[in-house]
Amino acid sequence: MNPRDIDPALDAEVKAPSLQPFLALHIDFPDPVFAFTGKGLIKFGGEEWLGIAGVASIDAIKEGTGGSAAGVSATLLRIPSEFRDDIADQAVRGCLYELFVGAFDTDFQTVKGVKRIWKGTLQSYRIIDAGETITVTAGGESRAIDQRRPAVKRFTDEYQQRRFAGDKFFEYVPALAEIPILWAKAKQDAL
Numbered sequence: 001m002n003p004r005d006i007d008p009a010l011d012a013e014v015k016a017p018s019l020q021p022f023l024a025l026h027i028d029f030p031d032p033v034f035a036f037t038g039k040g041l042i043k044f045g046g047e048e049w050l051g052i053a054g055v056a057s058i059d060a061i062k063e064g065t066g067g068s069a070a071g072v073s074a075t076l077l078r079i080p081s082e083f084r085d086d087i088a089d090q091a092v093r094g095c096l097y098e099l100f101v102g103a104f105d106t107d108f109q110t111v112k113g114v115k116r117i118w119k120g121t122l123q124s125y126r127i128i129d130a131g132e133t134i135t136v137t138a139g140g141e142s143r144a145i146d147q148r149r150p151a152v153k154r155f156t157d158e159y160q161q162r163r164f165a166g167d168k169f170f171e172y173v174p175a176l177a178e179i180p181i182l183w184a185k186a187k188q189d190a191l
Contacts, residue, residue, distance in 0.1 A: 005115070006113075006115055007113040007114065007115055008113075009112050009113035010101075010102065010103055010112065010113025010114060010115055011113070012112075012113070013103035013112045013113055014103065018106075019103060020103060020104040020105070020106065020108055021101065021102070021103055021104075022036050022037050022038050022101070022102050022103070022104060023036065023037045023058060023099065023100065023101055023102075024036040024037070024044075024049055024099070024100040024101075024102060024114070025058075025074050025076075025098070025099055025100075025138075026047075026096070026097070026098040026099075026100070027095065027096070027097050027098075027122055027138060028095045028096035028097070029090040029091070029092065029095060030090055030092075031086070031090060032047075034047050034048065034049040034050060035049065035050055035051075035052045035076065036049045036050070036051055036052070036102075037051070037052070038051040038104075038108065039051040040109060042104075042109060042111055043111070044102065044111040044114050045114065052076060052078070052079070057074070057075045058072065058073075058074045058075075058099065059071075059072045059073050059074070061099070061117060061118045071120070071123070071139060071140060071141045071142065072099065072118055072120070072139070072140055073124075073137055073138060073139040073140070074099070074137070074138055075135060075136070075137045076135065076136045076137075076138075077133070077135050078133045078135075079133060079134050079135070079136055080132070080133060080134075081129065081130075081131065081132055081133055081134050083134070084127060084129065084134050087125070087127060087134075087136060088127060091122070091125045091138075092122070093121075093122060093123060093124075094121045094122065094123075095121065095122050096119075096121065096122075097119075097120050097121055097122045097138065097140035098116055098118065098119050098120075099116070099117050099118040099119075100114050100115065100116050100117065101114070101115055101117050102114035102115070118140075118142075119142075119143075120140040120141050120142045120143060121140060121141060121143065122138060122139075122140050123139050123140055123141045124138070124139040125137065125138045125139070155170060155173065156170060156173070157170040157171050157173065157174075
């Protein structure tokens, strides 16, 4: 994390004699998850975040020097079991997944500053049922991982019709391969 990218308010809180930090997690499900390590409700980024005192762990966030992609996972504890089916139905691979770090004022409710420390996509989730509560582990990958995956796209009319039925963009591409091209020269010969 580059110190120049830190919000000045967060930077001031980090340099203060006492610090009240928190971590926050956003997963963009159809019914989005906005959770932070604390109790109650807080507001930042135009959203209302729910405190879940049961964050078990967040993996160390790694930066690759050679363009390598890094993944991260967060484990949330003591989620009421009534949300089990809702979480399982909504978990969509590839949705936005973000982690934030922030600092509270001394009242532990007023957010002084926030910084997004990781952004990627949700790739996996695991739900462990413990009776009255569940434990959810959500794993994400950086978008940089996609640089190493081959693109399985074919620039043909058939591929385009599967994706966008009725689109005629690639309809004449095979015919273009047979059209002669006249390059500019001093004297043009008739074909």
